[in-house]
Amino acid sequence: MKRFLSAFVPVVVASLFLLLVSCSRSGVVDGAAVKLVQPGKTLSLSPDASVEGRFAEVLNCFAVQVVSDSIIVFQVPASEESPYHFRAYSLNTLDCLGSFVRNGRGPGEMVSPHVSRSNAEERYLALSDNALGQAYLVDVEETLRTGNLALAETFDLPETSVLDWMPLPGSGQFVMLYEGDEVAFCLKDGSGSTVKTIYPYGSLRGERYVTYLSSILVSRVQTSDICEVMMFFPQINLIDGETGRIRSVAVDKSYRNWESVANSAVGMDTMNHYVDATSASGYIFAAYKGLSLGEMMQGGSPTSIHVFNWDGDFLYDIVLEEDIDNIAYDSRSGYLYGFDKTSGKVVRYDLGGLL
Numbered sequence: 001m002k003r004f005l006s007a008f009v010p011v012v013v014a015s016l017f018l019l020l021v022s023c024s025r026s027g028v029v030d031g032a033a034v035k036l037v038q039p040g041k042t043l044s045l046s047p048d049a050s051v052e053g054r055f056a057e058v059l060n061c062f063a064v065q066v067v068s069d070s071i072i073v074f075q076v077p078a079s080e081e082s083p084y085h086f087r088a089y090s091l092n093t094l095d096c097l098g099s100f101v102r103n104g105r106g107p108g109e110m111v112s113p114h115v116s117r118s119n120a121e122e123r124y125l126a127l128s129d130n131a132l133g134q135a136y137l138v139d140v141e142e143t144l145r146t147g148n149l150a151l152a153e154t155f156d157l158p159e160t161s162v163l164d165w166m167p168l169p170g171s172g173q174f175v176m177l178y179e180g181d182e183v184a185f186c187l188k189d190g191s192g193s194t195v196k197t198i199y200p201y202g203s204l205r206g207e208r209y210v211t212y213l214s215s216i217l218v219s220r221v222q223t224s225d226i227c228e229v230m231m232f233f234p235q236i237n238l239i240d241g242e243t244g245r246i247r248s249v250a251v252d253k254s255y256r257n258w259e260s261v262a263n264s265a266v267g268m269d270t271m272n273h274y275v276d277a278t279s280a281s282g283y284i285f286a287a288y289k290g291l292s293l294g295e296m297m298q299g300g301s302p303t304s305i306h307v308f309n310w311d312g313d314f315l316y317d318i319v320l321e322e323d324i325d326n327i328a329y330d331s332r333s334g335y336l337y338g339f340d341k342t343s344g345k346v347v348r349y350d351l352g353g354l355l
Contacts, residue, residue, distance in 0.1 A: 030202030
């Protein structure tokens with residue numbers, strides 16, 4: 001019996017080791033093991049019919065963000081008829097509160113503002129404008145009240161090509177940029193000084209990789225934690241904004257093919273995984289497609305909303321029939337808002353019973 005056990009134990013240990021390796025293989029982030037996960041629960045949801053006919057002024061949408069727990073902001077095309085980048089609505093009444101941030105280079109104007117997906121419970125709307133070389137925290141309530149752009153804080157962006165920007169507590173900044181020939185994460189303190197620069201993608205150097213490393217950044221309220229939701233790989237990367245430590249979670253085993261994917265030309269067969277993301281309270285919401293760019297261009301494809309917590313647990317896979325992008329979550333009511341590209345309308349889903 002002892003002889004049998006002595007032979008059996010190494011086999012068990014080896015099997016467990018192989019199992020751990022198979023579940024934690026390295027991925028596109030250099031040196032970070034990837035945990036392959038499955039949803040705790042899969043379910044389907046239909047839109048809330050009570051918002052039909054609301055948000056009629058939002059004919060197109062580049063981004064959507066909840067601020068101050070009470071206002072939802074849509075980024076819309078500026079035009080001669082309406083030269084403003086943003087339109088705001090009350091989450092209590094769904095009434096339009098007005099438009100703000102005029103297009104231009106004058107005082108109180110912006111050229112090409114980009115919405116930072118800050119946590120929905122943050123007070124201010126975070127914007128970066130590469131054309132002006134600055135980022136801003138906009139007090140939306142004060143702006144709508146006075147009719148003048150009210151800025152709570154202004155930041156100078158690095159001269160290097162900025163891919164995305166996120167405010168951190170204490171006037172800190174998290175900047176995703178293209179530096180030299182690499183995509184880098186730059187952590188800045190309240191004085192604007194660089195505290196740490198991380199080069200997460202190792203051998204993927206050169207401009208041709210920038211497209212494949214496209215992602216959406218979302219933040220965790222009142223912390224320096226950032227989640228990078230990757231568009232061309234089926235994974236999210238959880239980043240500690242203080243230490244720079246990165247943990248990766250994948251929802252499909254195709255993440256293991258990252259080298260062949262990154263070294264192929266972008267074309268109609270290229271897979272598009274995540275298309276947008278948002279965060280609120282303890283959750284990350286990511287809109288998932290898992291389709292080729294050719295299939296995406298045909299339109300009308302259903303969407304899955306992947307819900308994670310900040311430990312990287314895959315809580316829910318919520319299947320929607322609608323072709324959704326540009327999502328935002330109202331943590332008070334539990335409604336997830338999105339823009340249906342097929343109908344051109346704003347829709348929402350009730351997640352209150354889940355979270």
